[in-house]
Amino acid sequence: MAPSFDWWGKDAHRGTSVIVKMENPNWSISEISSPDDDDEEYGGGGGGNGEFAGGGARKGGRGKNAKQITWVLLLKAHRAAGCLTSLASAVVGLASAVRRRVASGRTDSDAASLPPEESPVLRTRFYSCIKVFLWLSLLLLGFEVAAYAKGWHLGAAELQRLVLLPSSFGVRGLFESLYSGWVRIRVEYIAPPLQFLADACVILFLIQSADRLILCLGCFWIRYKNIKPVPKQAIGSESKDPESGGEDFPMVLVQIPMCNEKEVYQQSIAAVCNLDWPRCNILVQVLDDSDDATTQALIKEEVEKWQHNGAHILYRHRVIRQGYKAGNLKSAMNCSYVKDYEFVAIFDADFQPAPDFLKKTIPHFKNNEELGLVQARWSFVNKDENLLTRLQNINLCFHFEVEQQVNGVFLNFFGFNGTAGVWRIKALEDAGGWLERTTVEDMDIAVRAHLKGWKFIFLNDVECQCELPESYEAYRKQQHRWHSGPMQLFRLCLPDIIRSKIGFWKKSNLIFLFFLLRKLILPFYSFTLFCIILPMTMFVPEAELPAWIVCYIPATMSFLNILPAPRSFPFIVPYLLFENTMSVTKFNAMISGLFQLGSAYEWVVTKKSGRSSEGDLYSLVEKEPPQQKGASAPDLEAVAELEPQPNKKSKKKHNRIYRKELALAFLLLTASARSLLSAQGIHFYFLLFQGISFLLVGFDLIGEQIE
Numbered sequence: 001m002a003p004s005f006d007w008w009g010k011d012a013h014r015g016t017s018v019i020v021k022m023e024n025p026n027w028s029i030s031e032i033s034s035p036d037d038d039d040e041e042y043g044g045g046g047g048g049n050g051e052f053a054g055g056g057a058r059k060g061g062r063g064k065n066a067k068q069i070t071w072v073l074l075l076k077a078h079r080a081a082g083c084l085t086s087l088a089s090a091v092v093g094l095a096s097a098v099r100r101r102v103a104s105g106r107t108d109s110d111a112a113s114l115p116p117e118e119s120p121v122l123r124t125r126f127y128s129c130i131k132v133f134l135w136l137s138l139l140l141l142g143f144e145v146a147a148y149a150k151g152w153h154l155g156a157a158e159l160q161r162l163v164l165l166p167s168s169f170g171v172r173g174l175f176e177s178l179y180s181g182w183v184r185i186r187v188e189y190i191a192p193p194l195q196f197l198a199d200a201c202v203i204l205f206l207i208q209s210a211d212r213l214i215l216c217l218g219c220f221w222i223r224y225k226n227i228k229p230v231p232k233q234a235i236g237s238e239s240k241d242p243e244s245g246g247e248d249f250p251m252v253l254v255q256i257p258m259c260n261e262k263e264v265y266q267q268s269i270a271a272v273c274n275l276d277w278p279r280c281n282i283l284v285q286v287l288d289d290s291d292d293a294t295t296q297a298l299i300k301e302e303v304e305k306w307q308h309n310g311a312h313i314l315y316r317h318r319v320i321r322q323g324y325k326a327g328n329l330k331s332a333m334n335c336s337y338v339k340d341y342e343f344v345a346i347f348d349a350d351f352q353p354a355p356d357f358l359k360k361t362i363p364h365f366k367n368n369e370e371l372g373l374v375q376a377r378w379s380f381v382n383k384d385e386n387l388l389t390r391l392q393n394i395n396l397c398f399h400f401e402v403e404q405q406v407n408g409v410f411l412n413f414f415g416f417n418g419t420a421g422v423w424r425i426k427a428l429e430d431a432g433g434w435l436e437r438t439t440v441e442d443m444d445i446a447v448r449a450h451l452k453g454w455k456f457i458f459l460n461d462v463e464c465q466c467e468l469p470e471s472y473e474a475y476r477k478q479q480h481r482w483h484s485g486p487m488q489l490f491r492l493c494l495p496d497i498i499r500s501k502i503g504f505w506k507k508s509n510l511i512f513l514f515f516l517l518r519k520l521i522l523p524f525y526s527f528t529l530f531c532i533i534l535p536m537t538m539f540v541p542e543a544e545l546p547a548w549i550v551c552y553i554p555a556t557m558s559f560l561n562i563l564p565a566p567r568s569f570p571f572i573v574p575y576l577l578f579e580n581t582m583s584v585t586k587f588n589a590m591i592s593g594l595f596q597l598g599s600a601y602e603w604v605v606t607k608k609s610g611r612s613s614e615g616d617l618y619s620l621v622e623k624e625p626p627q628q629k630g631a632s633a634p635d636l637e638a639v640a641e642l643e644p645q646p647n648k649k650s651k652k653k654h655n656r657i658y659r660k661e662l663a664l665a666f667l668l669l670t671a672s673a674r675s676l677l678s679a680q681g682i683h684f685y686f687l688l689f690q691g692i693s694f695l696l697v698g699f700d701l702i703g704e705q706i707e
Contacts, residue, residue: 097655098699107657130663133532137670140539147179148677191542194533201529202549204521209557211517216560218406227409229457231363249281250365252358253341253425257328258299258349259289263610264467265299271352273311276359283341284313287328289321323436325418326444330434333425341425348419350467350608351378360462361422372427372454373446375404376420379463382609387571388475388703389468391578394561394568396468401460401564408458411509413450418442420464427454437492440485447493447510451500467608472703473656474607479582480589481604486519487593520590527587530580531664535671535687538678547682577693578702584660655700665694 222228235248254272258265265286272284286303290296296317303315318331329346332338343362347353353376361374377400383393407414418441428434431448438444446456469475497510534550537543558576562568568575591597668691675684696702 094701097701097705100655102657104654106654107659127660127663130660130667133535134663134667134670137535137539137667137674141670141674144539144674144677146175186540187542190540194536194540195543198529198533198537198543198545201525201533202545204525205529205549205553208517208522208525209553211513212557212560215402215406216563218410219402219564222405222409228461229364229408229459232367233363235359235363249278250343250362251341252277252282252362252422253338253344254282254284255287255329255332255344255346256284256349257287257289257325257332257346259325259328259605260292260295261290261349261605261608262292262295262298264350264608265295266302267352267610268347268349269299269302269306269313271354272347273306273313274355275353275357276355279310279312282312282358283337284311285332285335286313286315287332288315288317289325289328290317291321324439324441326434326436326441329441330436333428333433338425343422344425344428345422346419347464348466350610351419352465353420354464357462357464358422361459364457364459365422365424370453370455371457372424372431372449373416373456374422375408375414375417375456375458376462376464377401377404377458377460378417378420379465380468381465382467382470385468385470386703387574388472389470390568390571391575392468392475394565394571394575395579397565397568398561398563400458404458405460408456411506412455412457413506413509414446414456414458415514416442416446416456420466424454427452430454438485438488439481440489443486444489444493447489448496450506450510451496451502453502467610469606470609470704471607471655471706472658472697472700475703476585476658477604478606479585480592483519483523483586483589484593486515487590488596490515490519491594491596520594523583523586523590526580526583530690531583531668534683535667538671538674538683538687541678545683550686551682573689574693577690578697580690581661581693581697584664588660655706658698658700660698661694662698665691665698667691668694 254275256268256272258268269284269286275282286299288296288299290299300315300317303313306313316332318328321327323330333344338344343365345353345358345361357376361376364374365371378396380389380393380396383389404414404417427449428445430452431445431454433445434441435444450456469478494511497507500507529545529549533543534545537545554576555572558572558579562572562575668687672684672687672691675687
């Protein structure tokens with residue numbers, strides 16, 4: 001008997017209760033049977049026929065399965081509708097944010113956002129070049145769409161015929177003449193140099209990818225062999241009374257340079273004053289370069305409170321503020337009492353060393369007279385604050401765990417990070433001390449100390465908490481300084497590197513790997529290849545970029561970059577797109593530093609939010625002796641009694657529109673539209689999503705949002 005197909009229409013299981021569990025994509029169903037189900041399954045139609053009863057059971061099972069699937073589909077549809085609603089609200093929120101940005105009219109070219117020493121002409125020169133490419137791409141897109149509408153799908157053979165025999169294509173009208181002339185020009189004059197530049201950038205890309213792969217293999221080897229610096233003797237092993245000091249506890253100078261950082265000064269001073277070290281063997285210098293009278297008073301009062309509680313701490317304020325951070329540190333090292341100290345530890349204003357920081361770093365210097373620097377790793381208290389901080393965390397985790405650790409283990413050299421490190425004062429003096437000639441004074445002193453033969457150690461297991469910039473404006477200015485300074489330093493240090501007495505391989509590492517490959521070539525090819533050449537190849541299809549350059553190798557490199565931060569794997573695609581987006585800032589900074597343009601000397605203190613001061617200061621207060629509790633609370637009444645100072649107009653934070661990023665966004669989106677005509681799938685998706693990434697960054701939608 002043929003099976004019946006009307007089983008879903010029966011009412012036999014109208015009372016069935018179904019529980020659907022949606023915890024994971026592989027949904028499971030738990031069913032609670034009703035009395036009607038039992039009657040149908042076991043009643044058997046009065047005669048007790050076993051076969052009939054079995055058939056009823058199978059029939060009921062099929063009915064139940066159908067209803068279960070229906071419920072599941074309904075719930076999935078409800079869930080999809082909820083996702084669409086959330087997506088629609090997110091789109092509406094983005095649109096309203098963009099509307100507010102456009103209505104405010106604040107851009108990165110505003111006079112308030114420019115440093116006083118920089119000319120606006122220098123800032124707009126790069127933007128003008130990008131605008132030229134954008135308008136040209138729009139013109140060419142119109143040409144190509146019109147040609148496509150006429151059915152001119154030109155392959156290589158047809159292009160050859162068009163160049164040699166234009167009459168065979170029936171070129172008679174004005175538009176046909178213009179288009180055939182454009183095709184002839186791009187085939188003969190534009191495509192060859194563009195292909196050459198593309199091939200050169202591909203070679204640089206492969207070299208840099210190989211360098212990154214070798215660094216990752218070195219990191220895997222360190223993990224596999226469990227290689228890490230081990231001190232020969234722990235601090236305090238020979239001293240019965242830690243407070244008595246002695247040879248086991250050398251004299252340590254701790255410096256905290258700061259400038260108008262009233263959000264974080266309390267936490268850094270409290271953390272340093274709680275370092276587990278004999279008080280007679282440690283001196284803390286708070287080097288305040290603030291030009292705001294209220295901030296100066298708050299910091300000075302905080303220092304005085306810690307002095308009353310027994311801390312060995314001093315407050316220093318420069319009258320003549322020259323040389324930024326380098327000038328501040330240089331001035332502090334010129335104090336007469338510095339000669340009594342053997343080591344100096346440096347912490348920026350937002351850094352909070354653990355109480356045992358010195359006990360984990362200073363022992364490495366003992367019986368190792370060639371060691372000049374011990375660098376600790378950074379950890380971040382606000383890494384999950386927004387998408388921007390998550391992406392920064394990926395970059396810096398790779399920098400510390402892979403780059404710094406591998407170079408420290410195999411080369412005994414890496415760039416000093418400017419904070420969370422301990423220097424041997426003799427090494428600083430031997431290298432020439434702090435110099436104000438660049439905006440990367442930390443890298444400058446590290447290179448000069450390396451040329452003098454000093455060795456460095458990186459401690460991956462010693463962390464120091466700090467903050468990440470939460471706004472795109474602050475992060476952009478920080479990256480500009482970090483990428484223009486090395487090019488300034490390279491120009492100044494190259495003759496010294498060549499004349500130095502270090503070995504040939506160390507010179508080669510400094511020149512070709514440390515400076516050229518990682519500081520110059522990386523931003524150059526990243527911007528040129530993915531933001532200029534790739535869009536141009538859409539309009540000049542005779543020059544090609546293979547799919548493995550556009551997609552597979554960048555994805556592999558992003559996978560390697562994200563390995564030190566495995567919890568960030570869901571952000572691998574945004575990370576890849578954002579790194580290409582930041583290439584415009586890094587390229588601009590690299591050019592400024594290399595050719596000594598005005599913005600190369602720009603120094604802006606990275607804005608801090610002080611988010612770590614809430615929870616971490618409470619833990620510090622709990623560990624303090626009773627007489628030190630409350631030492632971090634400023635006396636606002638005393639500040640109010642100060643002599644009135646001329647009010648300095650405070651700068652309000654705003655979200656801005658970044659013109660270069662927006663221009664590149666429209667350029668990439670235009671190129672993605674052109675790629676549809678050539679049916680280039682991977683190129684289209686890459687250009688589309690990269691253009692959207694530039695668009696979000698251009699409207700300042702990636703970091704802190706200020707209402």
